Amino acid sequence: MAFRSKPKHSGGLKDPMLHMAPVSAASSNGLFNYPSNAGSHTSTTAPTGPGYAPSKRRLPLRKVENASITGWLEAMKDSSPPRTRCHPQVDVYDKSEFEAIDMEYKAWAANHPSAVENFEKLIEAASGKRIFVFLDYDGTLSPIVENPECAFMPDEMRTVVKEIATLFPTAIITGRSREKVYEFVQLPELYYAGSHGMDIMGPAEGCNGCKAQGIRALNEEGNEVVLFQPASEFTTIMNEIFKLLEEKASKVSGAKVEHNKFCVSVHFRRVKEEDWLPLAEQVQHVLRSYPNLCLTQGRKVLEVRPLIMWNKGKALDFLLKTLGFGSRSDVFPIYIGDDQTDEDAFKTVVRRKHGLAILVSNVVKETNATSSLQDPNEVLEFLQLLVKWKRRHLNRLCKYLE
Numbered sequence: 001m002a003f004r005s006k007p008k009h010s011g012g013l014k015d016p017m018l019h020m021a022p023v024s025a026a027s028s029n030g031l032f033n034y035p036s037n038a039g040s041h042t043s044t045t046a047p048t049g050p051g052y053a054p055s056k057r058r059l060p061l062r063k064v065e066n067a068s069i070t071g072w073l074e075a076m077k078d079s080s081p082p083r084t085r086c087h088p089q090v091d092v093y094d095k096s097e098f099e100a101i102d103m104e105y106k107a108w109a110a111n112h113p114s115a116v117e118n119f120e121k122l123i124e125a126a127s128g129k130r131i132f133v134f135l136d137y138d139g140t141l142s143p144i145v146e147n148p149e150c151a152f153m154p155d156e157m158r159t160v161v162k163e164i165a166t167l168f169p170t171a172i173i174t175g176r177s178r179e180k181v182y183e184f185v186q187l188p189e190l191y192y193a194g195s196h197g198m199d200i201m202g203p204a205e206g207c208n209g210c211k212a213q214g215i216r217a218l219n220e221e222g223n224e225v226v227l228f229q230p231a232s233e234f235t236t237i238m239n240e241i242f243k244l245l246e247e248k249a250s251k252v253s254g255a256k257v258e259h260n261k262f263c264v265s266v267h268f269r270r271v272k273e274e275d276w277l278p279l280a281e282q283v284q285h286v287l288r289s290y291p292n293l294c295l296t297q298g299r300k301v302l303e304v305r306p307l308i309m310w311n312k313g314k315a316l317d318f319l320l321k322t323l324g325f326g327s328r329s330d331v332f333p334i335y336i337g338d339d340q341t342d343e344d345a346f347k348t349v350v351r352r353k354h355g356l357a358i359l360v361s362n363v364v365k366e367t368n369a370t371s372s373l374q375d376p377n378e379v380l381e382f383l384q385l386l387v388k389w390k391r392r393h394l395n396r397l398c399k400y401l402e
Ligand SMILES: O=P(O)(O)OC[C@H]1O[C@H](O[C@H]2O[C@H](CO)[C@@H](O)[C@H](O)[C@H]2O)[C@H](O)[C@@H](O)[C@@H]1O
Pocket: 136, 137, 138, 139, 143, 144, 145, 146, 147, 148, 151, 173, 174, 175, 176, 258, 260, 265, 267, 269, 298, 299, 300, 301, 303, 339, 341
């Protein structure tokens, strides 16, 4: 399998993305001005679709905090080169400092117990409930790599995700375009929510006995699917912004712009550190003319997206509703993700009271998740445990019915 061998956690380095939050491109005092409620998008339009009444109500802009880009860039610099430099066996490192961050990590991990080590205990809470599995893609099902085009999902992961989908309704919720993530995953039985949940598609017949409701459409192969695109009116604008950003990025060595349909990502991973600030300024400059777009930050990436009240958490709720479980209390959603945009989904799971919100991270991170996995290797282990657990249950049930 393509993953690196299972590492020890690399110590408690603070994650560089602690300050990430959407920012209105229209804000002009400072390069990045963060609305105080990270992750919840200020809205100029509300989504439409099954169960969502269209509304043109303009929501008030939330309190804007003054924060400069320096924080984000500095944190990014702190984590470059990658965090493994902190492992005493990998590099010369101040032992006492390592011990301090190690302790910090252990304290954090105590509050975010490993979903593998504590599997039986955590899954007990699901008994008698219907489990739904929601998975982020990059950094969760595939390891983070230099070139976003090469973030392939290992076969072993595909096998277990396929098994998961035969046992539980399963969806992938990603910042990627739906088409791109499907290219990587190649499993037609799943639901896919691309562009951070702004492009949802899945089998019209539902899955695992859950009947799908919602707007029907035909996919590229002519199969009937349910489709929901709350940001469809932004199609032209996103194409326009992609071209403008591509033009800017073409002048910065290593920069890459990715069109994720209803979001556009500007990648910094292969850009020289000294070019980070000028590139970020260029992006901000382009966005000034687009007050209905906003900017969020991810792992060495800036993402331009429509300023609508929609996120991965809303997509999770929407999918439960589509599958007929929106308001039921016997639902147990499991959400696994590694990035700031996954925080909205973690919040949704926590708000529902039943469920598992699992952060993939081997560093200390501020999060709404309640448990953790260190990396995609552990995600694989967790999903394999979940398959075994469910099969055990089904076998017991069969024996009982015999
Ligand atoms: O919601 P996700 O599935 O986590 O997608 C978020 C972004 O992931 C991708 O970028 C990240 O992964 C790349 C490949 O490992 C890496 O090179 C990059 O630095 C990371 O930020 C994707 O390319 C973006 O478009 C997604 O928005």
